[in-house]
Amino acid sequence: MRDVIVVGAGGGGAVVAKELAGRGLDVLLLEAGARFANPETDWTHFESDANNPYLGYFRFGPADRSKAEWVREIPQSMLFVQLAGVGGSTNHYQGNSPRAMPGAFVGYDGADRQAYDTDHLFPFPYRDLIPYYEWVEATLPVQSAPMGKKEEVFFQGAQMLGLPLQRGKDITQAAFRPQENAILQPQGTAGKTSDPHKVSFPAAKGCTFCGHCSQGCFEPLSAPINLKAKRSTSVSYIPMALTADRWSRDGKSITLVADAFAICVNTDGVSARGITWRIGSTGETFTEEADVIILACGTVENPRLWLNSGLPNSNGWVGRGLTDHYVDVVTGVMPFDVATTRGPGSNGRIDYPGYGMLEVVGDTPGLRAGLCAFSDAGVPGFYDNGLPGGSYGADTVGRLIGNDLKEAMSNVDRLLNIDIFTDDDVEFQNNVGLSTNYPPDEHGPVPRIEIFQRKRSARTIRNREFLAQKAVDLLRALGAKKIHRINKPPFVIHSHNTMRMGLSASDSILDSICEARAIKRLFIADNSALANGIGGPNPTLTTQALATRTAEKIFQQYFGGEAWVSREAPVASTDATITQAFVQSGTD
């Protein structure tokens, strides 16, 4: 019998596993997807290899790419981007690690306190999370991001709009800033040469400005796994969890099992007792028991596993309240090179408390072209498909196809892309449930995801329109030759709240320490546990801080331990002890 079983080795599960392993608990970590132990051979820079949603290594599917991806019913035009495998969606994220908007928490008394989703606040004050933010920021580590060309230009635009520079980590006003991100700052030759023979470790350390965040980071070449530039949990928290006996006096290394898809949470009706999982390559099933079970399978698979396990859903909120930041994109065709495909994924942002945020984003040409053509607003000049959304001076609103797309893509490095992440409301209607239309797969009834794009709350729609206008204004101030607002259907790269914590038992699944209200000893530690969309910022850091807090609460409540975050200094995931452990074991 284990002390703890954690299901899911993504952005949250890896954190709670590492923290509890550091306390000496016996932790089993299950991951449904691939192991991704060696990113330098597992991954390439090619879009077809990585990002093909059906066959790429970054799909939501089994490690064996000859097998099909795992099915989800999505009865509408929607792109739900979620990765399987150790590291989860942090493998393709851009490392952005901002803190949440303080107004998303109970007790916030700022003048704009009514501007947020006040019906669904976090059940504890923002200041309570700060020590956990600091702990994670030191562990990953999170650092102020350097600039590429597009960031330089973006910051000029922000200043033209009259925005101040935000200097601290806590969001206090509408302001711009370099991202605080989980990407090691460039040192040596990194970022200073395009010569492929000169960007290997140790001559190059940190971000090499390769421009391939979305295909997975394995730079600098030859770097030990815990010194890869982008701090996906596969190269930060997982190496720490696997070497907990080396960097922690009381630590006990975890057991990690990949290709293990959890199919049932076992309970005695009062408390969680164990997990049953299926090994993809053999079809075998296994069951183990533990004192505490922690689910971190993501915003879709958590409610699916809950419902397939027959766990209680008395208030009907399992899988409900899905927020996705109601994403949109505004792209400017600039009269000069902004290095869209070269350099950081996104190292600049503007926060608008109460509304959301804007990010300047670069990516590879296939992804950019595909996203330009993915709209719910018809074809510019022909029809708008009845979707609300103003132009605010943009030249087009809707799909970019035909010669409009050709013209925009004629020099991809002149596209200044601004992604819009809206502070959207938790709404019961947007949900993950079980499909009654599709047959079950080998893991049981499959999930069904639905977002009512045309029936969002008035505040959500207002916020997105506000941000779209700001994005157009910024691009116009910078002298964009053409501006295109895409007006997207649900493009879900941030998803949250489907097993939310909350103040009220009537609209939440988890209590204030992320323990299930209905089943004791059962916790949730990923984006689905968040109480709301945190006001628009990228959710990963907040999820990781919350997972750290959850680990501490578990250790105190069920293992008689003491809190550590306020009285200890964290070990960084780049620590030499961890590097040496991997080098000595020959696994790196």
Added chain:
Amino acid sequence: MDEFQGESSRPLPLSRRSFVRTSLLTTAAVAIANSPLLGPLLKTAQAATPDLLHDTFNGLLAFIVPGPDTYSQAQGATSSTAGDVEANVAEVLIGTLDLTVPFLPQFSVTVAAILNNLAQFVNPSANNPFSSPFANLKYAEKVGVLQIMDSTDALKSLAGVLPLLLAALCYSDAGAFDPVTRNLTGTPVGWTVSNYSGVSDGRDEFQGYFQQKVMPTQIANEEKRHA
């Protein structure tokens, strides 16, 4: 053409024998398979010839990313630089459609049949020069087909994914990527027409730190913590 009102789809009586494998294209395929208007197309679609299939998808490829090719010329919207047809992605597209929706054999044929049937609705006299009515449409008429798909519940998902997929295929490395060697067989057309410099392990693009903001506040916090 609107079969169902609102965004919430009704339960679809998909046969339980079906083994559903994917999400995005499957959503489109299931909706089509269970549509009283579109379901009958599945039977007639199987009679499609390879020429009809390729003509249809070349007409679609030219619509999303035009070039100097004959399909672009036929639609009256061309480009002097290579487009989707020249990008060598037609087979990748057909393979993707077929591979990922196995419960509808040759889903690509179904998609082609839908496009061609809607094309005949938009312009019944579009009979030349290709075997595919869709490929014979003018650009604005092809937009009309997309508009019908956008407003038809059973086709909305397909209308969303097809432009995304075709644009991504054209501008990515798909036409030159060898999945066996996991390397390229040549320079992808999309890279050339977008002026993309290609993949790299590093770039000379570091522009420094904004106002020398190199010292993270987190480090300052750490110093304070250890003081």
